[in-house]
Amino acid sequence: MRELRTCPVTGVTVLLNDSWPDRARPAPTPSEPCWACSAPGPEIDRRDGLVVVPHPVPALGIEGDERVRVAAHGVRRDAVGAHELIFGAHGSADPRLLAFAAHRIAELRRDPRLRGFSIFRVDAPGRHPIWELLALPTDIAPSNPAPWRDVELENGARVVEANHGAVAIAAWAPRVPFETWVLPTRGGEEFPAGYEEVSALADRVLARMAERLGGPEIVVTVEFGTPWRLVLRPRVEVSLRTEGVGLPGHGVLPERAVGVLRG
Ligand SMILES: [Zn+2]
Known part of the structure; x- marks a missing residue:
């Protein structure tokens, strides 16, 4: 299956082709001793x-x-x-x-x-x-994922997991394989409202993602908007290098990712 998908929240277009054999990259061994534990320098707060x-x-x-x-x-x-x-x-x-x-x-x-x-x-x-x-020193425009989240919650096809205050959804147009968004489902929309529920759910999904993909590094980003969200992006070796032309491309459609990431 080949598709070009444009994310309704970020506007980013990605090229997806599920015949590409993408592979997760195992994380390098952490350095010893741990810098944060041994020499973090002067404290600000x-x-x-x-x-x-x-x-x-x-x-x-x-x-x-x-x-x-x-x-x-x-x-x-x-x-x-x-x-x-x-x-x-x-x-x-x-x-x-x-x-x-x-x-x-x-x-x-x-x-x-x-x-x-x-x-x-x-x-x-x-x-x-x-x-x-x-x-x-420059503004970063906040996004508005609430309408997308509500449609995804109703549809359910890309919902990885939900708890009483947060939901994890496979991104509609994932910039990398297995990109997953974790966001509050109700109440406070401003970061960090609902952070306990969002963190707890993100940790569970992150642990499964690490285990099932063979322990890659996973980049976790806070993205601001209504509501804010945590975005999980594992480092995966993609087989078609399209980033040079500004078009993220890979072989994992979110409908397949959700089957790997569900509990
Ligand atoms: Zn440490």
Whole structure:
């Protein structure tokens, strides 16, 4: 089966062809000793065993000029912003880290230059769960997945699992094989409302994804919108390299992914 699908939420178009033999890449062995446990450097904030530290090699810095300069064919600006790491104990991804990240974003927002925020972590067996927070000088438009979520809940074909406050759904137009969105089903839509239910469900789906795909790294992203969501994206070796032409392509239709990921 060959299809071009456009995501109703993100607008991204992907090329899907289920005759391509994509394979999950096993995660590399975590480095010893664990950096977060041994040398995380000065703390920005600490609360109930959860800490925020600056990234040792930050992608953005707080110094710089916020002006946008117009060059011959485009614009450029200094990469003014912040790049921080948020983590707790080594063992597991503490759901309170999401609430702590929301608190940290509220602090950073006091600087009027910081307008867009991005949060992600790379999950792998034995690795310390560390959320990376990027604060950018540009806006990131929030998305509105609620209408899509409600149609998917009613239809059920791509629902991986649901609990009393959250649902995990295989993305309609997955950018990588097995991309799964976990989002609140009711109540507060603003990040991090409902984070306990969303985290609990995401952890269960993530554990099954890791086990059934042979332990790949899984990138977990917070995407903001109405409602916010966690997006799970395993690192999979795709057999057709179409990203060079701006068209994500692979061989796992979400209707097949859901059969692998269901409990
Ligand atoms: Zn550690």
